Amino acid sequence: MTGSTAMTSTVPAPPDARPGYFGRFGGQFVPESLFGALDELTSAWEFARSDPDFLAELDLLRTRYGGRPTPLYHARRLSEEAGFEVHLKREDLAHTGSHKLNNVVGQALLALRMGKPRVIAETGAGQHGVATATAAALFGLDCTVYMGAEDCRRQRLNVVRMQLLGAEVRPVESGSRTLKDAINEAMRDWVTNVDTTHYLIGSAMGPHPFPTMVRELQAVISLESRQQWAAQAGDAPGGPADLPDAVIACVGGGSNAIGSFADYIEHDSVALIGVEAAGQGIGSGHSAATISEGREAILHGARMVALVDDDGQVQPAHSVSAGLDYPGVGPEHAHLAETGRATYVSATDDDALFGFRRTCELEGIIPALEPSHAVGWLLRHGSDLLEPGARVVLTMSGRGDKDVDEVVRVAGWDVGVDADDGDGPDVPPSTVTTTGGGDA
Ligand SMILES: Cc1ncc(COP(=O)(O)O)c(C=O)c1O
Numbered sequence: 001m002t003g004s005t006a007m008t009s010t011v012p013a014p015p016d017a018r019p020g021y022f023g024r025f026g027g028q029f030v031p032e033s034l035f036g037a038l039d040e041l042t043s044a045w046e047f048a049r050s051d052p053d054f055l056a057e058l059d060l061l062r063t064r065y066g067g068r069p070t071p072l073y074h075a076r077r078l079s080e081e082a083g084f085e086v087h088l089k090r091e092d093l094a095h096t097g098s099h100k101l102n103n104v105v106g107q108a109l110l111a112l113r114m115g116k117p118r119v120i121a122e123t124g125a126g127q128h129g130v131a132t133a134t135a136a137a138l139f140g141l142d143c144t145v146y147m148g149a150e151d152c153r154r155q156r157l158n159v160v161r162m163q164l165l166g167a168e169v170r171p172v173e174s175g176s177r178t179l180k181d182a183i184n185e186a187m188r189d190w191v192t193n194v195d196t197t198h199y200l201i202g203s204a205m206g207p208h209p210f211p212t213m214v215r216e217l218q219a220v221i222s223l224e225s226r227q228q229w230a231a232q233a234g235d236a237p238g239g240p241a242d243l244p245d246a247v248i249a250c251v252g253g254g255s256n257a258i259g260s261f262a263d264y265i266e267h268d269s270v271a272l273i274g275v276e277a278a279g280q281g282i283g284s285g286h287s288a289a290t291i292s293e294g295r296e297a298i299l300h301g302a303r304m305v306a307l308v309d310d311d312g313q314v315q316p317a318h319s320v321s322a323g324l325d326y327p328g329v330g331p332e333h334a335h336l337a338e339t340g341r342a343t344y345v346s347a348t349d350d351d352a353l354f355g356f357r358r359t360c361e362l363e364g365i366i367p368a369l370e371p372s373h374a375v376g377w378l379l380r381h382g383s384d385l386l387e388p389g390a391r392v393v394l395t396m397s398g399r400g401d402k403d404v405d406e407v408v409r410v411a412g413w414d415v416g417v418d419a420d421d422g423d424g425p426d427v428p429p430s431t432v433t434t435t436g437g438g439d440a
Pocket of ligand 1: 098099124125126127202204250251252253254255256257323324368370397398399
């Protein structure tokens with residue numbers, strides 16, 4: 001396919017949509033001091049999204065700098081084990097190692113157009129922070145990234161990457177010292193420095209226009225995968241297997257999933273499956289499965305679904321993966337869940353670690369822990385929703401270099417480099433316990 005990346009996604013607006021709403025969810029619930037900045041951003045985005053110069057520049061950066069299109073790869077050994085035909089959309093091969101750059105480059109170009117010399121960002125896994133620091137270096141912007149102190153510990157590699165790229169990383173010690181707390185601090189910074197600063201939100205969440213803008217910038221994932229499917233895997237257009245049976249993606253705030261779903265939403269034959277992090281299990285009190293366990297709430301500037309108690313207090317989330325360790329989910333996902341167009345399931349830490357190991361062992365790909373949730377769910381629970389042999393696109397949203405140390409720590413392996421310790425391999429092979437879907 002060519003490098004051309006049309007910007008419009010085909011997500012149908014709900015019939016009674018107010019601008020910035022997905023059904024009941026979305027909106028702008030922010031302090032008055034941010035109204036001006038959100039209006040300015042909305043206008044800049046509305047103009048840019050149909051401005052040929054903006055689109056051409058974005059397209060050029062995505063292809064020649066960012067490495068798009070990313071491959072759609074038929075993972076044969078994983079398919080065999082899962083019992084489904086699995087095609088991985090390889091966002092892990094994009095520059096900086098995840099889907100996050102798709103959104104960041106678009107918003108950084110907007111910051112330049114709005115004349116803002118400084119960008120700030122929140123980050124959990126560090127991938128959005130790295131992408132933002134990358135764009136800031138590329139465009140000569142000042143960059144500050146807020147990151148929970150616990151996430152700085154477990155994603156140390158990405159802290160160093162951001163620093164090498166010239167960003168200031170501010171560890172956040174409040175609350176659970178994870179993504180939610182980093183967003184709180186970034187919001188505070190934005191309110192204080194709104195004239196000079198663009199808050200480059202990293203997921204399909206936050207006040208309008210962020211959820212819409214991030215979805216449109218991430219829609220490149222599904223726009224590409226549909227073309228690639230038609231060229232590589234499907235029948236001729238209109239044929240019985242013109243489209244995959246399902247599209248599967250992990251869900252933190254929801255950006256890689258909404259980008260993966262966007263161009264399939266109007267095709268009802270395609271099941272859309274979002275995989276949330278269930279941490280130590282649904283009902284354990286240590287989970288980040290927002291749609292499974294949460295309720296309607298206002299969080300971080302929008303009406304969404306979040307883990308809150310009876311008094312509306314936000315509850316701490318838990319996941320082995322820093323990028324999914326967030327107690328909310330973006331408004332469009334809340335709406336897709338409510339209307340039943342997408343199905344949201346969950347994978348535990350253990351499922352994710354299993355998905356991580358099997359992707360390494362079967363495909364020679366070290367995945368990030370976030371998409372490992374999607375792989376783990378497919379291997380162990382896919383047959384709950386999918387027919388044997390179902391043909392699926394699964395978004396491999398990032399690569400796992402950042403997670404290697406944490407996986408070793410959680411698993412308790414002794415990986416000292418004493419090659420002669422005589423007690424066999426330091427990293428034991430995984431034990432296969434799938435309940436996949438049959439023959440692929
Ligand atoms: C590789 C990767 N995948 C997924 C996510 C989750 O974010 P989102 O739901 O916005 O895609 C993150 C977040 O940091 C990530 O780094």
